[in-house]
Amino acid sequence: MPPSPRHIPTGSALAAAGGLALAASQWLVFRHAPVEATMGLTQKIFYIHLPLAWWALASFLVVFAGSILFLLRRNPATDAWCRAACEIGVLLSGLALLTGMLWGRQAWGVWWTWDPRLTTTLVMWFVYAGYLVLRGLDMPAPRKRVACAVLGIAAFCDVPLVFLSARLWRSIHPAVFASKGGGLEPEMKLAVIACTLSMGLLWAGLLALRTGQIAQEERIETLEGLAGQDD
């Protein structure tokens, strides 16, 4: 079953709704939730950083599950979902890294520090960026799909190992900061939840939209292939 472009309108609608919801959540972030005592306004980064990181991880989970499913069923539509999820995952984790660095600069005075979560995010960003490089190569489609699926599975198996090793590495150095998060006030919690859910809506919309686009791209390539054959 080839991937279908019918996800484009659904995706657009979902993404638009997610964008509006995310904008509305800003009211909760800046008006409803109190300004944090020690960090001040900078702490507001957290409300965008956490959803970004979460949904990036969710994207990679989709790549993992989709890759297994693809190897079992060989349905190109599943592969299109994996590709879309990985692109969005790399985008979101890249933004999560940037917001994390801004946070680190304000909270700890450095752009980068060896925090297990930050390090894991960076390493995963590298791994999945590599996956996208593989995606961009010029090789026969069936082969590329299998290669990407195998990499998608191996990459996700690597996540816990990367996290554990990053934590192990740090435990030898003195801890330079206290762990973040901790005791959130109810108003803050509400704002975080609202942001995460809106981001989720946006994420689902982008995923569907991108999958639809990929489907359209493949359809055009197919048509070109068939047209070329008749010449």
Place this chain on the structure above:
Amino acid sequence: MLHLRDVAKRYGAVPVIRNVTCTIHPGTVHLLLGDNGAGKTTLLRLMARLASPTAGTVEYDPPSRQCAFLGHAGFLYPGLTALENLRFWRDAQRLPKSDAHLLELLDRVGLAAHAHRRAAVFSRGMAQRLSLARVLLQQADILLLDEPGTGLDAASRTLLHDEVKQARDRGAAVVLITHDVAQDVRLADRVLLLRNRTLAYDGDVGGFQEAAA
């Protein structure tokens, strides 16, 4: 012995072959014919199960049957000598054959004097003969040969014909793609003709020659 049922193969959206149903019989030489781009090589690869069909099934009966394949590339390692190449394929297939047997095989294909030379320096014909030795080594039940005569001189061609006959006589099924129909048709028992991406003729040689005439 080897059954193909409703086999189709597409690369992307481009169909290569469709609706191919046929049986490859033991002790029989099948000539696989068709124009350039008719899908002969694809069909042969499907028979070898080197490619999976988009639709339909390829079945070996019994499933443990072994097939030997000789394609455009001969599965040779240019860095290894002729003898080392045969040794590797022997070990890889766990064939209980001695080095003496391998040398004898090389002698049969006229490469005895080159047993210790690297395959990289071989001419096209010599490499093809070495590949032939690799196929003979295997004593497989099914021989799939894709234009095995390419690059062979007249003497080597005679050798090829003899070996194909021998394989048939010991009960092997042979499928042979050839561009030299006039020569090889004498060797064949049955003909498979691919036209318009499907099997246009599947029957004995006599019927084929009548239809052609």
Place this chain on the structure above:
Amino acid sequence: MIRLAKAMARKDLTLVLARGNGLAQALLLGLLLIFVFSLSREAGQPVTPQEAATVFWLSSAFCQVLVFNRLFALEETGEARLGLLLLPAPIQAVWLGKAIAGFCLLLLAQVCFLPAAVALLGQDLSGPLTEGALALLLVDLGLCAVGALLGALATGQGARESLLSVLFFPLQVPLLLAGIKLGAQTFGLSLPDGPGSWLRMALAFDGVFLGAGLLLFGFLYSGDA
């Protein structure tokens, strides 16, 4: 399966070591890395054990990329890959054979890298050697499990080495961290928690990627190309 893996490994080692320029390229690159890094220290200033171990594993990682790229390229010239697929043995034997051959070649290269690191970076092997050797073997095993699985990925591609480095290095971060810490210990750094947790990390990595190799290699190494 073991027979085929053995035949594969023997054939690959013959082709790499006895024919062509063998390991020369991988060796030179690794040694160059160590040499260039040695320039980072001022005369009379020591390189820390951890820095030395990092450079050692960096050289090994590049060596791994070159070795596995070469090992999988061997099957391309004569389409021997198809021949291997026709063999009655499970295709995982090919993976195992490549891993074994890669392991031997990597160890061989490290026999050169280690003295180079000791000499050029001013280290001495003052840490516990048994644990150091165990660490070396465990980390090499992981590198080969990854290399033998994903080396097949780039079949028929140009610029494979750079592609493989981009894919291998981040995946291997946990393993390289373990290698660096354990190597630093061998060069005399004392680990407060001992080597146990890092050895377990390397072991866990090996387990995950050996399993992944066994399960996934068959998908990658197929006839449809």
